[in-house]
Amino acid sequence: MAGEARAAAKAVETAEAYYDSHDADSFYAIIWGGEDIHVGLYEHPDEPIATASRRTVAHMASRLSGLTPGARVLDLGAGYGGAARYLAREHGAQVTCLNLSEVENARNRTLTREQGLEDRITVDHGAFEDLAYPDASFDIVWSQDAFLHSADRKRVLAGAARVVRPGGELIFTDPMQADTVADPAALKPVYERIHLSSLGSFAFYRAQLQALGLEDAGSQDMTGQLRNHYARVRAELLDRRDALKGEVSDAYVARMLEGLAHWVNAADQGLLAWGVIHYRKTR
Numbered sequence: 001m002a003g004e005a006r007a008a009a010k011a012v013e014t015a016e017a018y019y020d021s022h023d024a025d026s027f028y029a030i031i032w033g034g035e036d037i038h039v040g041l042y043e044h045p046d047e048p049i050a051t052a053s054r055r056t057v058a059h060m061a062s063r064l065s066g067l068t069p070g071a072r073v074l075d076l077g078a079g080y081g082g083a084a085r086y087l088a089r090e091h092g093a094q095v096t097c098l099n100l101s102e103v104e105n106a107r108n109r110t111l112t113r114e115q116g117l118e119d120r121i122t123v124d125h126g127a128f129e130d131l132a133y134p135d136a137s138f139d140i141v142w143s144q145d146a147f148l149h150s151a152d153r154k155r156v157l158a159g160a161a162r163v164v165r166p167g168g169e170l171i172f173t174d175p176m177q178a179d180t181v182a183d184p185a186a187l188k189p190v191y192e193r194i195h196l197s198s199l200g201s202f203a204f205y206r207a208q209l210q211a212l213g214l215e216d217a218g219s220q221d222m223t224g225q226l227r228n229h230y231a232r233v234r235a236e237l238l239d240r241r242d243a244l245k246g247e248v249s250d251a252y253v254a255r256m257l258e259g260l261a262h263w264v265n266a267a268d269q270g271l272l273a274w275g276v277i278h279y280r281k282t283r
């Protein structure tokens, strides 16, 4: 296996083991609310994480012109499927969730069934580096805060561009590094927490998507929300440490607190970026 393919396979293995772990599953269910695991849009810094996270989904949905009833949506790295249920319930979309963690997929299937949406949502196990769907089989490809885990983002974007139909849309968010980062070594503490040696950036995604023949449909830099969010999660974790006793190991909590502090510090130094990347396939 070539070096790049080996790194990509290793990153997939690491992400799968992490999201399948009891510690991570309990942490995301208890502290983040069990529906959404992504940066929230905060109207004020003390808002509940779940409220702000749901606002991100609604905001992204509002940017799409092709989100009509029956629209075929592929959610890459769908987690617990909170966005899929929102898109199916509020917009009548037909959503395919692709996700690596079978622990999350099981929760996704249960919540989807409980909410009566199983005729509109399919949950597939797999890696977004290897999309098995036919060309042009989706109207919208969607992803939230998942591509950071990949060691081969070029391949992920090429796959996403292949499976979206001409005229269709690709919309995603991702915690990224700022375009101005000259020395990625400054981000080492952040990379280490996600076990990777790079993050995407607005410039990287723009260059790749343009090369794939997609055009910008209204991307938005919302970097300030990343700092809000990680600081909010850290505060909530400190406040509710007791609720995690017996569910999440002390070692995991200690590592998470340290990791979140690195994200907040890096954001304060202007090293990070986050926002909505929205492109349309022209041909």
Ligand SMILES: C[S@@+](CC[C@H](N)C(=O)[O-])C[C@H]1O[C@@H](n2cnc3c(N)ncnc32)[C@H](O)[C@@H]1O
Pocket: 012, 015, 016, 019, 035, 036, 037, 038, 076, 077, 078, 079, 080, 081, 082, 083, 098, 099, 100, 101, 104, 126, 127, 128, 129, 143, 144, 145, 146, 149, 150
């Ligand atoms: C931060 S969570 C976001 C989950 C979901 N998008 C949300 O916003 O609630 C990142 C997700 O990416 C998934 N993931 C990471 N690497 C992946 C890969 N190579 N292929 C598919 N899913 C992946 C993980 O299983 C996890 O659910």
